[in-house]
Amino acid sequence: MRIGILTAGGDCPGLNAVIRAAGRKLLREGHEPVGLLRGYRGLAHQDHRPLDHAALSGLLPLGGTILSTSSYDPYRHDDGPARIEAAMARGDVDAVIAIGGEHTMDITRRLHERLALPVVGVPKTIDNDIVGTDRTFGFDTAVHVAAEAIDRLHSTAQSHDRVMVVEVMGRNAGWIAVTAAIAGGADGVLVPEVETPVEEIAATIRGRHDRGKDFSIIVVSEGARLCFADGRSEKIVANEETDEYGYERLGGIGAALAAELERETGYETRVVVLGHIQRGGTPTANDRVLATQYGVAAAEAVLAGDLGKMVALQRGEITTIPLSDVVGVKGIDMRLLELAKVFF
Amino acid sequence: MRIGILTAGGDCPGLNAVIRAAGRKLLREGHEPVGLLRGYRGLAHQDHRPLDHAALSGLLPLGGTILSTSSYDPYRHDDGPARIEAAMARGDVDAVIAIGGEHTMDITRRLHERLALPVVGVPKTIDNDIVGTDRTFGFDTAVHVAAEAIDRLHSTAQSHDRVMVVEVMGRNAGWIAVTAAIAGGADGVLVPEVETPVEEIAATIRGRHDRGKDFSIIVVSEGARLCFADGRSEKIVANEETDEYGYERLGGIGAALAAELERETGYETRVVVLGHIQRGGTPTANDRVLATQYGVAAAEAVLAGDLGKMVALQRGEITTIPLSDVVGVKGIDMRLLELAKVFF
Amino acid sequence: MRIGILTAGGDCPGLNAVIRAAGRKLLREGHEPVGLLRGYRGLAHQDHRPLDHAALSGLLPLGGTILSTSSYDPYRHDDGPARIEAAMARGDVDAVIAIGGEHTMDITRRLHERLALPVVGVPKTIDNDIVGTDRTFGFDTAVHVAAEAIDRLHSTAQSHDRVMVVEVMGRNAGWIAVTAAIAGGADGVLVPEVETPVEEIAATIRGRHDRGKDFSIIVVSEGARLCFADGRSEKIVANEETDEYGYERLGGIGAALAAELERETGYETRVVVLGHIQRGGTPTANDRVLATQYGVAAAEAVLAGDLGKMVALQRGEITTIPLSDVVGVKGIDMRLLELAKVFF
Amino acid sequence: MRIGILTAGGDCPGLNAVIRAAGRKLLREGHEPVGLLRGYRGLAHQDHRPLDHAALSGLLPLGGTILSTSSYDPYRHDDGPARIEAAMARGDVDAVIAIGGEHTMDITRRLHERLALPVVGVPKTIDNDIVGTDRTFGFDTAVHVAAEAIDRLHSTAQSHDRVMVVEVMGRNAGWIAVTAAIAGGADGVLVPEVETPVEEIAATIRGRHDRGKDFSIIVVSEGARLCFADGRSEKIVANEETDEYGYERLGGIGAALAAELERETGYETRVVVLGHIQRGGTPTANDRVLATQYGVAAAEAVLAGDLGKMVALQRGEITTIPLSDVVGVKGIDMRLLELAKVFF
Numbered sequence A, B, C, D: 001m002r003i004g005i006l007t008a009g010g011d012c013p014g015l016n017a018v019i020r021a022a023g024r025k026l027l028r029e030g031h032e033p034v035g036l037l038r039g040y041r042g043l044a045h046q047d048h049r050p051l052d053h054a055a056l057s058g059l060l061p062l063g064g065t066i067l068s069t070s071s072y073d074p075y076r077h078d079d080g081p082a083r084i085e086a087a088m089a090r091g092d093v094d095a096v097i098a099i100g101g102e103h104t105m106d107i108t109r110r111l112h113e114r115l116a117l118p119v120v121g122v123p124k125t126i127d128n129d130i131v132g133t134d135r136t137f138g139f140d141t142a143v144h145v146a147a148e149a150i151d152r153l154h155s156t157a158q159s160h161d162r163v164m165v166v167e168v169m170g171r172n173a174g175w176i177a178v179t180a181a182i183a184g185g186a187d188g189v190l191v192p193e194v195e196t197p198v199e200e201i202a203a204t205i206r207g208r209h210d211r212g213k214d215f216s217i218i219v220v221s222e223g224a225r226l227c228f229a230d231g232r233s234e235k236i237v238a239n240e241e242t243d244e245y246g247y248e249r250l251g252g253i254g255a256a257l258a259a260e261l262e263r264e265t266g267y268e269t270r271v272v273v274l275g276h277i278q279r280g281g282t283p284t285a286n287d288r289v290l291a292t293q294y295g296v297a298a299a300e301a302v303l304a305g306d307l308g309k310m311v312a313l314q315r316g317e318i319t320t321i322p323l324s325d326v327v328g329v330k331g332i333d334m335r336l337l338e339l340a341k342v343f344f
Helices: A015-028 A040-044 A082-089 A104-114 A139-162 A175-184 A198-211 A247-251 A251-267 A285-304 A332-341 B017-029 B040-042 B080-089 B103-117 B139-160 B175-184 B198-210 B249-250 B253-266 B285-304 B334-341 C015-028 C040-044 C080-090 C100-117 C137-162 C175-184 C198-210 C247-251 C253-265 C285-301 C334-341 D015-028 D040-044 D080-090 D103-115 D139-160 D175-184 D200-211 D247-251 D254-264 D284-301 D336-341
Strands: A002-007 A034-035 A047-052 A095-100 A119-123 A163-168 A189-190 A216-221 A269-273 A310-313 A318-323 B002-007 B033-034 B048-050 B095-100 B119-123 B163-168 B188-190 B215-222 B269-271 B310-312 B318-324 C002-007 C032-036 C049-050 C095-100 C119-123 C165-169 C188-190 C216-221 C271-272 C309-314 C317-322 D001-005 D031-037 D049-052 D095-100 D118-123 D163-168 D188-189 D217-219 D268-275 D309-314 D315-321
Touching: A002 A015, A002 A040, A015 A095, A015 A285, A015 D254, A034 A040, A040 A082, A082 A104, A095 A104, A095 A285, A104 A119, A119 A285, A139 A163, A139 A175, A139 A216, A139 A285, A139 B285, A163 A175, A163 A251, A175 A216, A175 A332, A175 B285, A175 D254, A189 A198, A198 A216, A198 A251, A247 D284, A251 A269, A251 B249, A285 A310, A285 A318, A285 B139, A285 B175, A285 B334, A332 B285, B002 B017, B002 B040, B017 B033, B017 B040, B017 B095, B017 B285, B033 B253, B040 B080, B040 B188, B080 B103, B080 D103, B095 B103, B103 B119, B119 B285, B139 B215, B139 B285, B139 C100, B139 D309, B163 B175, B163 B253, B175 B188, B175 B215, B188 B198, B198 B253, B215 B253, B215 D095, B253 B269, B285 B310, B285 B318, C002 C015, C002 C040, C015 C032, C015 C119, C015 C285, C032 C040, C040 C080, C095 C100, C095 C285, C100 C119, C119 C285, C137 C165, C137 C175, C137 C216, C137 C285, C137 D284, C165 C175, C165 C253, C175 C188, C175 C216, C175 C334, C175 D284, C188 C198, C198 C216, C198 C253, C198 D336, C216 C253, C216 D015, C253 C271, C285 C309, C285 C317, C285 D139, C285 D175, C285 D336, D001 D015, D015 D031, D015 D095, D015 D284, D031 D040, D040 D080, D080 D103, D095 D103, D095 D284, D103 D118, D118 D284, D139 D175, D139 D217, D139 D284, D163 D175, D163 D254, D175 D188, D175 D217, D175 D336, D188 D200, D200 D217, D200 D254, D217 D254, D254 D268, D284 D309, D284 D315
Parallel strands: A002 A034, A002 A095, A095 A119, A119 A310, A163 A216, A163 A269, A189 A216, B002 B033, B002 B095, B095 B119, B119 B310, B163 B215, B163 B269, B188 B215, C002 C032, C002 C095, C095 C119, C119 C309, C165 C216, C165 C271, C188 C216, D001 D031, D001 D095, D095 D118, D118 D309, D163 D217, D163 D268, D188 D217
Antiparallel strands: A034 A047, A310 A318, B033 B048, B310 B318, C032 C049, C309 C317, D031 D049, D309 D315
């Protein structure tokens, strides 16, 4: 069999590790993996590259994706579905392994249901918010980068009696924020799932000062919203047009929260927006293992004819679930938020 | 309540994070955590230190243990049990949180069963081989250090057409070896759970050379045994007397394997013994979270009267299990070994 | 002798390493180091802490400063000079080692000239722009953090055909920018020392695209100014009032440059503002060595009566220079900029 | 001009960065860089690969050398010199940039003097012991890796009241040992340049215990020799036959010192031999800059006809020196040893 592999959407540490794992498994079983460039665009526009042993060499620690990526959606182009059908008719590929986020899983499901494209999805997001899987690769790396940054900021906060606001990624779910807050020993966290009044954070900071702790670290998801005791609520939204996190964000939630906290508490407050350094570069050992598990599992699913599925991690086991079950956003485990609060 | 916290056995990244988490949770609930120095020796010899907010500050990223540790076993001292009973009679502590490895869990169980010491155990080993829990803190850090080392060795192996043997920790189980092998993209792995003939590894290396790959990385657990096609088997044992990994080990399995591989294949072979750098220093973000979960869960178990238990991670959930269930060694998940082999 | 040690101004990796080195050297020679808290405020307000062996333990890898810091300037307080004189009259300290930036060196010089305070300065800035010394501690760490971030951004830029603008610290000099640009393999750099028209950067980016390189990394000092081929020039200034880098900066030069480049080239452009993560946390090995050299040299200068001086690194040698020579800003070595341009 | 670039000898972080820098500079000036594979063997055996923009892409952070390396010495092969002359006669290359250690510089000098080969050398060793240059690329990375390891070992040493012996590279000079000792805050260091009686180290350790410091870190160069107060001296030599550090070393100086110290002091002592992880992998930012400076300077020297030279760093300036001056071993700056001793 000739099996196309594609990557779509934003960058995520471990993409190349998935490509390598799926490709190597397919080669070992006597099949032919082929790279489809820039997501489904490569399938629609017959833009391929061979994935032989040489092409798959050295990929495990490498950030980014050798297949490039895009936000191409065949259903947003008039000729998109027809092009996919033509590719199938030509026999360009016998099946597709699609590595992408929620949006890509949705496209993948539709291509499977409507055009009978033989597909297996691999969930990809640093945000860890894809429904149906306990963890996505890239998440551990994002948390690692965020926790390292918080470690560095701690020394400055402590030496300078400062409040430091750290804005991390997470537009719809607060997984990175709450996990990095626990790992970095933060003194407050704001996530999209819960409305946290600014006054509550300010009270925590004042309480710390009263106990002689003249510094605080507050972690905030980019998708958290500011709300206030008087009922006002304010969401600093990203540019809804763009699928990605743009520089419009720089005046976002972190800066707004820092300004509010400084006004509320009178303490000097600084903000750091971690941005793209959370989503690129070499994956952690942990993410390399998960990406490898997913890649091999996706190849196995294709070879077993277990199609229209997404590989997933559930309660410690690698498994597959129907793409039709991958709907919505997986919010944080509230027990993590409770755990973080033990230390506020 | 006055609750003693102790750390016993070898070093492990995250010990201080557990102490901090348990201590902070107890303080928050209005109880008094107290540090028992050098494991159960501190309980037996009334060697305590207070664990107030100041003492618990700054511990999350800190390697080692502020409570020191030892291999003191009350049952190996004639006056040991009596001393523990005296401490209980004096009311030195109302309960104990014991952080340690399999041996410490065994002592803890006996103290609970024989002397009715109110205890909760926290499983600690970088080796990840404690029965009853899916993961122990320190393991992710050990794998991270090993994978980073393998990344560094890769460039040398590749540029110099070398075989590199990397000896990692794991006397009874191959968790670190197999996980680091997957994360580092190794070309062979030897673990204590499976006898792998040296000739099989040599054949893999020769196969790689035949395909134009003039270098190989082989990962070996310190507790793996060398075996040969003719049925000979050889275990390079550590000094059985010492509870720790000593310099006697330096001429151990890694060096022996390297010599055999060089003899078998004729390719230049080098060995690196990672040793103690795997078991010290700041924990990864991942380990900090798990250590924090364990510490808080241990405090909660003590406060709930859920005694004679060990906190554990099972299928993604933090729980407690009877100490009497913590028997033997948890060998590796064989599916990991299969996964590693996809890339050999 | 009783020698006060103080740290003033912004955070900088290696402060604690200097304190430790000076303190340990003084203890070894039989003298008494004492910590003056929050810069010269501690001297003026008799706010001291003893620096014995225990207080100096564990400081080498530790970020921040155990002595806290502030921007207190005795010459901005009516009673400032009198308080310093009173401290001298009381014999609070026999000499002072002042660790700080250009502004602190200026205060230190005046206290020496006007009040005959026996002082030795230690130059501190991550920006490496203090006149009279070839390098300051903290600079190598800042470059290390920036280069690591650029490495991570590279993978995203490459996979997504993006232009990435990385804003690094450096208000008056471009040392961090040009060094990180060389170390990270950037495709353009803007520094305060040279006016670089936006069109020139845009032309480089277009040239890369023409050669098939669909991504670019541009590094910009926060103090660079945007200028244009038609002669317009625009400096996005920090809040001149604050001595520190505030969140007002977030809409600064990086975001402005990204917007201009996207407009000029039509390519998607993102910005990352590294901010405070460059100036906190554990120092690199290199910075720890320099900080240790400076600390010991400062102690030696005090003991030798070599006062009114600043320790410095000149052409590979540790030496002292008169504080009166420490005037202005040390701009970048233009050969570094030429070196960076070889790769544009 | 067609200019050959080669790498010879052991691995060293920054080799690829030098290749890239020299190659890119030559391309920019309109010349043709070509890779000679496996050192001078590639020149002798006409084993080349083109170095165009694509081949030079992505090399800056990459460990190892894309040109491979070997210990091939034309003067150890009967037909070696003739082969080099034939290559020159054929016009394979118009000049050679040779990146290697002291031995390679010696070969390069002879080829220049005897065969008039137009050459420029680039000094390469993690050991920093090449005469004529203040620093070599790779050294900062080796120290960084060693200091990180010492940081990790510190926590274990401290928690377990242990003496830890860390054996680092440095067969003829103690640069890595003394620099890592300063950066890691070691309590003792042994280098090849100075005979340090084991009893002296033991006395330091006992002195620390007397002051309540129950742990110590001792750094030892692999080329240090053990000596004793009674005049005995013992050098644990590497296999003199091999140019590289082999597994024969594992029972070397570190293990011997640990055994002696444990015998002398009675304290538990462990050894870690860092080995090859010091000499592979991605270079530090600092080494990337130096490697880039050397590569560009070597290209410039070739183009300027400044031949028979080695590029060097002297008192902060990049320069060239005659290859005939590169003789012997550059021992450590004794002031570094004095600096380290302030903290013993």
